[in-house]
Amino acid sequence: AAARDQVQVAGSSTVLPYASIVAEAFGENFDFPTPVVESGGSSAGLKRFCEGVGENTIDVANASRAIKEKEIKACAEAGVTDIIEVRIGYDGIVFASDINGNGFEFTPTDWFLALSDKVSVDSKLVDNPNKTWADVNGDFPAQAIQAFIPGTKHGTREVFEEKVILAGCEETGAFELFKEANGGDEKAAEKACIALRTDGVSVDIDGDYTETLARIESNKDGIGVFGLAFYENNTDKLQVATMSGIVPSTESIATGEYPVSRPLFFYVKKAHIGVIPGLKEYAEFFVSDEVAGPDGPLSEYGLVADPELAKTQEAVASEATMGGNS
Amino acid sequence: MPTFWLVLALIALSVAGFFLGRNRALVSAGGNSKDLHSLPSYYGHNVALSALVPALALLAIWLLVQPMIIDQRVSSMIPEETISEGSTIGLVMSDVRRVAEGLDLAVAEGAMTQEQARNLRSEFSDVRGRLGEIGVALGADVRPEVLRAAQTYRTLSNTGNIAMTVMVALVALGGFGWSYGRTHKDFRARNVVEQGILALLILAASLAILTTIGIVLSMLFETRNFFSLHSWTDFFFGGTWAPNFRGDSDLSILPLLWGTLYISVIALLVAVPIGLFAAIYLSEYASKTTRSFAKPLLEILAGIPTIVYGLFALLTVGPALVRFFGQGENGILGVEWMSGATSVLTAGVVMGIMLIPFVSSLSDDIINAVPQAMRDGSLGLGATRSETVRQVVMPAALPGIVGAVLLAASRAIGETMIVVMGAGAIAKFSLNPLDSMTTITTRIVSQLTGDTDFASPETLVAFALGLTLFVLTLGLNVLALYIVRKYREQYD
Amino acid sequence: MPRKHGNSLLELTDRTKRRNAAEARFKAYGIAAIAVGLLMLVVLVTTIFSKGLGAFQQTFITLQVELLEEKLDKNGNRDLDDIKKVTTFGYAPIIRNAVETKVTELGVETPLKGKDMAGLLSKDAAATLREFVIANPDEIGKTVEFRFLAQSRVDGYLKGRVSRDSIENDKNISAEQLDLVDALVAADVIEKTFNLDFILGADASDARPEAAGMGVSMLGSLFMMFVVLALALPIGVAASIYLEEFAPQNWLTDIIEVNISNLAAVPSIVFGILGLAVFINYMHLPTSAPLVGGLVLTLMTLPTIIISTRASLKAVPPSIRDAALGVGASKMQAVFHHVLPLAAPGILTGTIIGLAQALGETAPLLLIGMVGFIASNAPDSIASGLLSPNSAMPAQIYEWAKRADPAFYERAWGGIIILLVFLITMNTLAVILRRRFERRW
Amino acid sequence: MNDMTAMDSTVETQRTKIAANSVNVYYGDSHAIKDVNVEIEDKTVTAFIGPSGCGKSTFLRCLNRMNDTIDICRVTGDILLEGEDIYDKRVDPVQLRAQVGMVFQKPNPFPKSIYDNVAYGPRIHGLAKNKAELDEIVEKSLRRGAIWDEVKDRLHSPGTGLSGGQQQRLCIARAVATEPEVLLMDEPCSALDPIATAQVEELIDELRENYSVVIVTHSMQQAARVSQKTAFFHLGNLVEFGPTGQIFTNPEDPRTESYITGRIG
Amino acid sequence: MNDMTAMDSTVETQRTKIAANSVNVYYGDSHAIKDVNVEIEDKTVTAFIGPSGCGKSTFLRCLNRMNDTIDICRVTGDILLEGEDIYDKRVDPVQLRAQVGMVFQKPNPFPKSIYDNVAYGPRIHGLAKNKAELDEIVEKSLRRGAIWDEVKDRLHSPGTGLSGGQQQRLCIARAVATEPEVLLMDEPCSALDPIATAQVEELIDELRENYSVVIVTHSMQQAARVSQKTAFFHLGNLVEFGPTGQIFTNPEDPRTESYITGRIG
Numbered sequence A: 001a002a003a004r005d006q007v008q009v010a011g012s013s014t015v016l017p018y019a020s021i022v023a024e025a026f027g028e029n030f031d032f033p034t035p036v037v038e039s040g041g042s043s044a045g046l047k048r049f050c051e052g053v054g055e056n057t058i059d060v061a062n063a064s065r066a067i068k069e070k071e072i073k074a075c076a077e078a079g080v081t082d083i084i085e086v087r088i089g090y091d092g093i094v095f096a097s098d099i100n101g102n103g104f105e106f107t108p109t110d111w112f113l114a115l116s117d118k119v120s121v122d123s124k125l126v127d128n129p130n131k132t133w134a135d136v137n138g139d140f141p142a143q144a145i146q147a148f149i150p151g152t153k154h155g156t157r158e159v160f161e162e163k164v165i166l167a168g169c170e171e172t173g174a175f176e177l178f179k180e181a182n183g184g185d186e187k188a189a190e191k192a193c194i195a196l197r198t199d200g201v202s203v204d205i206d207g208d209y210t211e212t213l214a215r216i217e218s219n220k221d222g223i224g225v226f227g228l229a230f231y232e233n234n235t236d237k238l239q240v241a242t243m244s245g246i247v248p249s250t251e252s253i254a255t256g257e258y259p260v261s262r263p264l265f266f267y268v269k270k271a272h273i274g275v276i277p278g279l280k281e282y283a284e285f286f287v288s289d290e291v292a293g294p295d296g297p298l299s300e301y302g303l304v305a306d307p308e309l310a311k312t313q314e315a316v317a318s319e320a321t322m323g324g325n326s
Numbered sequence B: 001m002p003t004f005w006l007v008l009a010l011i012a013l014s015v016a017g018f019f020l021g022r023n024r025a026l027v028s029a030g031g032n033s034k035d036l037h038s039l040p041s042y043y044g045h046n047v048a049l050s051a052l053v054p055a056l057a058l059l060a061i062w063l064l065v066q067p068m069i070i071d072q073r074v075s076s077m078i079p080e081e082t083i084s085e086g087s088t089i090g091l092v093m094s095d096v097r098r099v100a101e102g103l104d105l106a107v108a109e110g111a112m113t114q115e116q117a118r119n120l121r122s123e124f125s126d127v128r129g130r131l132g133e134i135g136v137a138l139g140a141d142v143r144p145e146v147l148r149a150a151q152t153y154r155t156l157s158n159t160g161n162i163a164m165t166v167m168v169a170l171v172a173l174g175g176f177g178w179s180y181g182r183t184h185k186d187f188r189a190r191n192v193v194e195q196g197i198l199a200l201l202i203l204a205a206s207l208a209i210l211t212t213i214g215i216v217l218s219m220l221f222e223t224r225n226f227f228s229l230h231s232w233t234d235f236f237f238g239g240t241w242a243p244n245f246r247g248d249s250d251l252s253i254l255p256l257l258w259g260t261l262y263i264s265v266i267a268l269l270v271a272v273p274i275g276l277f278a279a280i281y282l283s284e285y286a287s288k289t290t291r292s293f294a295k296p297l298l299e300i301l302a303g304i305p306t307i308v309y310g311l312f313a314l315l316t317v318g319p320a321l322v323r324f325f326g327q328g329e330n331g332i333l334g335v336e337w338m339s340g341a342t343s344v345l346t347a348g349v350v351m352g353i354m355l356i357p358f359v360s361s362l363s364d365d366i367i368n369a370v371p372q373a374m375r376d377g378s379l380g381l382g383a384t385r386s387e388t389v390r391q392v393v394m395p396a397a398l399p400g401i402v403g404a405v406l407l408a409a410s411r412a413i414g415e416t417m418i419v420v421m422g423a424g425a426i427a428k429f430s431l432n433p434l435d436s437m438t439t440i441t442t443r444i445v446s447q448l449t450g451d452t453d454f455a456s457p458e459t460l461v462a463f464a465l466g467l468t469l470f471v472l473t474l475g476l477n478v479l480a481l482y483i484v485r486k487y488r489e490q491y492d
Numbered sequence C: 001m002p003r004k005h006g007n008s009l010l011e012l013t014d015r016t017k018r019r020n021a022a023e024a025r026f027k028a029y030g031i032a033a034i035a036v037g038l039l040m041l042v043v044l045v046t047t048i049f050s051k052g053l054g055a056f057q058q059t060f061i062t063l064q065v066e067l068l069e070e071k072l073d074k075n076g077n078r079d080l081d082d083i084k085k086v087t088t089f090g091y092a093p094i095i096r097n098a099v100e101t102k103v104t105e106l107g108v109e110t111p112l113k114g115k116d117m118a119g120l121l122s123k124d125a126a127a128t129l130r131e132f133v134i135a136n137p138d139e140i141g142k143t144v145e146f147r148f149l150a151q152s153r154v155d156g157y158l159k160g161r162v163s164r165d166s167i168e169n170d171k172n173i174s175a176e177q178l179d180l181v182d183a184l185v186a187a188d189v190i191e192k193t194f195n196l197d198f199i200l201g202a203d204a205s206d207a208r209p210e211a212a213g214m215g216v217s218m219l220g221s222l223f224m225m226f227v228v229l230a231l232a233l234p235i236g237v238a239a240s241i242y243l244e245e246f247a248p249q250n251w252l253t254d255i256i257e258v259n260i261s262n263l264a265a266v267p268s269i270v271f272g273i274l275g276l277a278v279f280i281n282y283m284h285l286p287t288s289a290p291l292v293g294g295l296v297l298t299l300m301t302l303p304t305i306i307i308s309t310r311a312s313l314k315a316v317p318p319s320i321r322d323a324a325l326g327v328g329a330s331k332m333q334a335v336f337h338h339v340l341p342l343a344a345p346g347i348l349t350g351t352i353i354g355l356a357q358a359l360g361e362t363a364p365l366l367l368i369g370m371v372g373f374i375a376s377n378a379p380d381s382i383a384s385g386l387l388s389p390n391s392a393m394p395a396q397i398y399e400w401a402k403r404a405d406p407a408f409y410e411r412a413w414g415g416i417i418i419l420l421v422f423l424i425t426m427n428t429l430a431v432i433l434r435r436r437f438e439r440r441w
Numbered sequence D, E: 001m002n003d004m005t006a007m008d009s010t011v012e013t014q015r016t017k018i019a020a021n022s023v024n025v026y027y028g029d030s031h032a033i034k035d036v037n038v039e040i041e042d043k044t045v046t047a048f049i050g051p052s053g054c055g056k057s058t059f060l061r062c063l064n065r066m067n068d069t070i071d072i073c074r075v076t077g078d079i080l081l082e083g084e085d086i087y088d089k090r091v092d093p094v095q096l097r098a099q100v101g102m103v104f105q106k107p108n109p110f111p112k113s114i115y116d117n118v119a120y121g122p123r124i125h126g127l128a129k130n131k132a133e134l135d136e137i138v139e140k141s142l143r144r145g146a147i148w149d150e151v152k153d154r155l156h157s158p159g160t161g162l163s164g165g166q167q168q169r170l171c172i173a174r175a176v177a178t179e180p181e182v183l184l185m186d187e188p189c190s191a192l193d194p195i196a197t198a199q200v201e202e203l204i205d206e207l208r209e210n211y212s213v214v215i216v217t218h219s220m221q222q223a224a225r226v227s228q229k230t231a232f233f234h235l236g237n238l239v240e241f242g243p244t245g246q247i248f249t250n251p252e253d254p255r256t257e258s259y260i261t262g263r264i265g
C-alpha cells in the first residue's frame, strides 16, 4: 500500500460546503494536495473517524453537532484518544416560504400548534385540529398548513425539535399536560411534545434543502426549514420568516438574538498530525481570520462566524485535545 | 514498477510457452496433428497456463504477504517508547513507508544517489526539506529511528522484490518445464486445459457465495450490537417507526416492510405489463429496423440517473396526480384524497418506468430465442400471433422472463432516490396508494448517513434492516426458484 | 356437404373477427407499451436537455491585468518560495485594479466601489492568476490579458436565470452591478461562449459554481467502468456457464442459484458497507479510489449479468448441444463454440443494463468515500487513475444537485447530459455487437 | 364453383379445392418454385413427390401461407382456395390456416403436455363446449393419429419427451384435431414403422371422405397406395401432374419416368 | 477379442466392436430399455428395427453416451467398446464420441454456414492441417452425404435454410467428416427420396469396409439391403438379434415375424 499524501476529511453535509471552500483554497495556496472532503453525514463521518488510528482512517471528521460521550468512548476503544475539537461557527436555521406567497412572523408556539400530534385545547390534550395557519394564530392568513421539515436523520431536526417545538410545547402549557399524562415523567413528556402529526401536514424531508425547495415550488402553500446559507443563495425564490420577531442573518445569529441555530465542528485526530502531510496546516488554515473570519469566504457563503475564533485558533495551534491534555 | 515488468515477462513466457508446447506436441506426433490426443493448440494452452497461472497466483500472494512481513520486521525496530501517546505503531509505520517512498523517488529522480539514500542521517541533514524539494510532502521532521527504519524498509523491500522476482520466475519456469515435459502426443491436453477452465468457472461461481458471506458478516456484528441495545420484539413486531435523537425510539421494521412491498408491487404493476408487451411487440411484431432502434432507446431508461427520476416524480408526476386526486373542487376529479405530491403511487409509477427496460430487453432476447418451429406449429393450426405468443412462446420463455421480472423486483426493492423524493419519508401502515410511505432501503441509507450518534440504535438499526431484508428476499427467491422449476417447459 | 367453416375466406367469421380484434388489441398493447416507454424517454430527455444545456455555456470577462511587482514579489528576486507566499487572498487587489482600470478605460459611470466591481468575477480568478504567476514568474511586472470566469450570478443574468426582480434580496449581486454588466457586455468585455472546462475540468467548491466541471469525475467513472467491465463480464459469464452447463443438479447449486438472485435484491448501499469492510478496512486499499469503486460496482453488477446470462443460456435449445456433442465436441467446446454465441444477445443485454446501473449508482460510493468534494487533478497514469482519489459522474451530479447556488443546479443537469452521452457511447458498441449475434433458428 | 355439385365422388369429377396459377417462390435471390400451376381437388388425396430439395415443402407451405413466417421468402402468382385468392389482402391467414391445416416435416410438439398439444387447436377455435367434449376430441384425434394406446397413460407428460415417431404422430393428431378442410402433410410417415404408417394411411383415406389431403412423400409405394392424384416436382418445376395411376404407370415426361424408376435424384 | 483376428471379412467372423451386457435404461420411472444384450461387430452394418417408441433411439444414444445429456435418463449394465467399458469413470465421453459418431433422428444443423457445419468436427479434432485440407474434407464429406451438388454454390449460406432432406444429408456429411470408427445413424434416410436414399446406402456400404455402422430404420427393405445383422426391439426388449437374412426369412420369435409381416406396431 502506497503512503497517503492528502488529508482525508469526511462527515456532515452541512459542513461540507465550508470544508470544500477551505480545501479548495488550501490546495491552491499550499504545496500539499487538495484534501478530499467526503460527505455522508456527521455520524458516518465520526464513525469512520473513530475506526482507529492509521493511514487507512480519516484525519478529520466534520460534524454539525458536538461529538457524543458514547462516541468518544467508542473512539477511545479503537485507540483514537487524542481528539482536537474545533468549532468553526454556527449554522442558522430559517423558515422560508415561496417568495410570492404570504409572509410570516412566527413564534415557537405557532409551530407547536401547527405540527404537534396533540395540542391542548381548554387544558385538555386533543388530536391537533388545526388545518390552516389562521387556526393557529388569528394574525395569520388562512393558508393551509404544509410544513417541510428535516427528516429524522438530520441534525437540524433535533434543533428544530428542541428550540422550536419543545419551546412551543412549554409556552402553550401542553408540556405540563403531557407530564401529567405520563405520571410526571419529564422525558416521556418531552417525547410526547416532539411527536409530530402524521396526517401529511408535516412532511419529513430526508433529502437536502434542494428537495425542500423543489417541494415548495410544487406546493406554494409549503413552508420549509432551510440553512441560512441555502436561503441566502435562493432569495429569488424564497422569503424568510422571522422567529420571535428577529430576522435571521449572520449578525443576528452571531449575537444570539435569533434563537434557532447550531454550532458546527470539525474534529482532528491528533495522532495524525505530523504523519499526514498538511493536516495541521489545513486545520490552522480553516480557522484563520482570512478564511473563517467575518469577512472571509466562509462567512461570505453564509457561515455565522464564531465570535470566539481567536480562542479556537489558539487551541488548534497548540493542538489542545478534548479533555484538556495537550 | 518491477511488478509490471515481471507480469509482462510472465505473459511473454506464457506466449512463448504456447508456441513451444504446440510445436513439441506436433513434433512428438511426427508433424501429424491427427496423431495427437488433442488439438495442437491445447498443448500450447496447457504450457501457457501452467507457466502463467501458478506464477501469477504466487505473485499475488507475495504482493499481499511481503508488505506484512516487512512491516512486522521493520516495526520491531521502532522502540516502544518513541511512539508518542495516542499514536500507534501503525501510524509510525506509515511515516516510515512515506519516507521510504520519498527516498525511492529521490533516487529515481537523481536527487540522491543510492549510496546517499542508504547512509543519510537525519541528525546531520534536513531530510524533510530534501524530500520536499522533489515534491514529497512529509507531515513533520523525520526522526532518526524513523529514517533508519525507512532505510531498512527499503533494503528489505529490495531484497524482497528480488526474491519475489526470482521465486516467481522459478515457479513460472517450473510450470513451464513440467508441462512442457509432459507434452507428448498421448498427453490429454484438452482434458487438462478444460479442467483448468472448469476450475476457473467454479471459482467465478463461488464468488457469489463469498459475496453473500461477506455481506452477512459485514452486517452481522453491528446487527448484534443493535439487538443488544434495542428490543427485538419491537423491531419485528412493533407497529411504529419513529427514530429520534434522544434515544428510546420506536424502530419497527413492519411499517417499512409494508411500504417496501406496496411500492415495489406498484412499480412492478407498471413495469411488468409495459415491459412484457414491449418485449413481445419488439420480438414478434416489430420490423427489424424498429426493433433495432426501439430496444436500445428503451434501454436508456435504465441508465438515467435515479435522481432525475426522483425529480421527475416530485415535480411532474406528483403534481399531476394531485391535480387528479387532490385539490378538492379545483381538482380534475373534484376529490380531496391527496394533499402532497409524494405518495406510494407517485414513486411506484416512476420506478416502474425506470424498470421497463429491465423487463423488456431481457424478455425480448429470451422470446427471440424460442425456436421458430414452435411458432410455426402454432400458426399452422390457425392460431393468431397473439395466441401463439401467449400460449406457446411465453410458456417456453418463462424461466428467462421470471428472471427478468425478479431482476426488476430486486431493483425496485433496492431503489432509494425515487422513494425519497416520490414517496416521502414517513413510515406508516395504510392501504391508500395516495399516502406517503417509505421503504426499508431508504431508511437504511438515511439512518446510515444521518446525524444520530453512530453507536446508537437509531444508526445501528440500518444493519438490522439490511440483514432482515436480505433474509426476506432470500425467501422470495426460493419461492421464485420453486415456481420456475414447476412451470418450466423445455422446448426442442 | 355444407362447408363447415362457413363462407368465403374473404368474409371473416364472427369468431375470427373476435380473435382478430383480440389480436389487434394485443398488438395495440404492444405498441402502446413501447409508446409509453419512448414517450417517457422523450419527456425525461427533453427535461434534461432543456435544463442542462445552459451548463455548456459560460460567461467570461476579459481583462488586462498588471502583475504588480510590489504585491507579488516584494523582494524582486523572483524566488519561487517568496512568490508562493502570496496567497490567493493577496491577489484580490490586483484583480480589483484590473477591473477598475477597465471600467475607467471604457468610461462607464458606476457608483460601485472596486471591491464590488471585482465581485463580478469568479473567485476562481485569483487562483487562475496565482497559478499563472507561479508558472511564469518572469511575467511579473508586465500587463497580461486574461479571460476570467464571471461570477455565477452574472452568468445567470446573461442566461436569463437571474433578473433584476429576483436579486432584490440577494446579497451576492446588486442592481448596480447588473448595470455594469450591461455596459461591459456592450463593450464586449463580457461574453458568453462555449465552456470546454465544464466537460474537462474538475469540481469546484460551493463558492465558485462557475468553475466546476465534470471532466475529472468522468475519468473516475471511466476507470470504474473499466474495472467493472473487465471483472463483471468475464466472472459473470463464467459463473453462469458453470451453473447452467456444468454444475450437477444438487442442493449446493440451488443454494448458489438462489444466492445470486438474492444478491440482485441487495440494496446497493449494502454493497458499499461490504466494500468498506472488505476492500478498505481489511485489504487496506485506499479510500475514494476508483479501483475500490469499480470492485464494489462489480459485485453489484454481477447478479444482473449472471441472471441474464443464465436466462439466455437456458433458452438455447438442447439439440444444438446434442449436435456438437455428437460430432465429438467436449462439453466445454459445445458451450464455447455454439451455446455461448447463441446466448450472446442476452449476455450483452445484461451487460448493457448492468453497466447502466453501475454507471448511475451513487449510494455505495458514499461509503467508500467517492461522494463529496474531491477536486483532484486528472490522473496522469493508469495506476493513479485507479488509485488516486476521485469521484464519479453520478456522485458529482448528486453533490451538485444538493448545493445551494442555483448555478450548480444547472450544472447538475448538464452533468446528466454528459452522463447520458457517456452511457449511450458505452452502449452503442454493445448494441452493435448484440445485433450481430441475433438470429432465430 | 360455389354451388354444391360435389355429390358424386368419383375421382374425375371432384371440384377444385385449391388452384394454383403460375406460382413462383423466391428465397432471397434463389428461385425455389418456378411457375407452378396445379389444381388440388376436393375429397382427394394429392401426393407431391420429387427429389429432396426440389421445393415440395416450399410449395406446400404456400398453400396455407406458412411461408409468411420466413422473412426472405416471396411468393408471386395466385393460389385460389374455393375460387378465392388466399394472398388477397382481405384474407386473414389465421382463418385460412384453420381451414388448411398442416403437419410439418420436422415434428414440432409444443413444450406442453401431450393433452395440451392436441387440445391447443380446438381450444383456440372454440370447438369444444366443455372439458368433456375437449377430452373426447383429444382422445379421438390421438386415436386417429394412431398414438392413443402409447400415450393414454401419460397424457399429462410433456410432448417433447416422446420418441421421434411418436412426436410425428402427435403432430398429426394435433393437426386433425381442428378438423381442417384441407390437410397438408409434409412427410407424415417418415419416422414411422410400417404398421403405424398403415394406420396413418388409413386415417388419410378416412379423411378423404370429407376433406382434401395433400401429402408429401418419398415413398412411391405410399403415393401409389394413398393418393388419387400425383404431382412430380423437379428443381422447382412442376414436371407432371395427373392421376396417380397414370403417373406411375405411364408418365409423360421422361424426368418423371427416370425418377420413378430411380434414375434421377 | 483384442488380438487382430479380423483379417477375414465374412460376416460371421468379424470381431466384436461394441458389446452391450444387460443394459437397462430408465427415463425417470419409466423403463425404456429392458435388459438388452447385443454385440455389434466391426466392419458390419447392424440395423435396429422395431415399432415406433420401442427404444431404438434410446439404445442408440447409449452407445456413445449421448444419453448423458438427458437429465432424467439413467443407464445400468455395461457397454464395452473394444472391450472397454464406456461408462467407466476414466472414459472421456468426448473421446468416445469422436470414435462413435452419430446422426440424429431429427436433423439438427448448427445455425452456421453449411461449410462450418461440416468443418466443425474436423476442426476440433485437428483433422486438417490447413485450409486446403479442410476444404477437401468438407467437399469429400458433402459428396459422401450426397448433397455436394446441391450446396456447392451456397457453402456459406446457413445450414438451417436447407430443405428437410438436405438438412438430414448435411448432418450425415457432418458426422462422416470426423471419420468415426463406429457410426450410429438414427433413421438417416427418413426424409430422403429413393435416389438420395440409394446414395446414402452406398455410403453406408462404403463405410462398412473400414468401420462399423449401426442404423435405425423403419424400412424393412432398407434393413435387408444394407445390413448384415439386424436387431428387433419391441417395447424396450431386444426380441431377436441375428444375421439379417435369418431375421427376415426365418425369425425365431413370433413377435419378430408379426412385425416383419406387418401385424404388430
Ligand SMILES: Nc1ncnc2c1ncn2[C@@H]1O[C@H](COP(=O)(O)OP(=O)(O)OP(=O)(O)O)[C@@H](O)[C@H]1O
Pocket: D160, D161, D162, D163, D164, D165, D166, D191, E027, E030, E032, E050, E051, E052, E053, E054, E055, E056, E057, E058, E059, E070, E105
Ligand atoms: N426424453 C424422454 N423423456 C421421457 N421419455 C422418453 C424420452 N425419450 C424417449 N422417451 C420414451 O422412451 C421410449 C423409447 O423412445 P425412443 O425414442 O427410444 O423410441 P424409438 O424406438 O426411437 O421410436 P421412434 O421410431 O418413434 O423414434 C418411448 O416410449 C418414449 O416415449
Ligand SMILES: Nc1ncnc2c1ncn2[C@@H]1O[C@H](COP(=O)(O)OP(=O)(O)OP(=O)(O)O)[C@@H](O)[C@H]1O
Pocket: D027, D032, D051, D052, D053, D054, D055, D056, D057, D058, D059, D070, D105, E160, E161, E162, E163, E164, E165, E166, E167, E191
Ligand atoms: N428458409 C430457406 N431459406 C433459403 N432457402 C431455402 C429455405 N428453405 C428451403 N430453401 C431451399 O429451397 C429449396 C426447396 O426447399 P424445400 O424445403 O421446399 O425442399 P423439399 O422439396 O421439401 O425437400 P425435402 O424433401 O428435402 O424436404 C431447397 O433448395 C432449399 O435449400
Ligand SMILES: [Mg+2]
Pocket: D056, D057, D058, D105, D186, E163, E164, E165
Ligand atoms: Mg421438405
Ligand SMILES: [Mg+2]
Pocket: D163, D164, D165, E056, E057, E058, E105, E186
Ligand atoms: Mg427414435
Ligand SMILES: O=P([O-])([O-])[O-]
Pocket: A011, A012, A013, A014, A015, A040, A041, A042, A043, A063, A064, A153, A154, A155, A156, B450, B451
Ligand atoms: O450531514 P449533516 O450531518 O450535517 O446533516
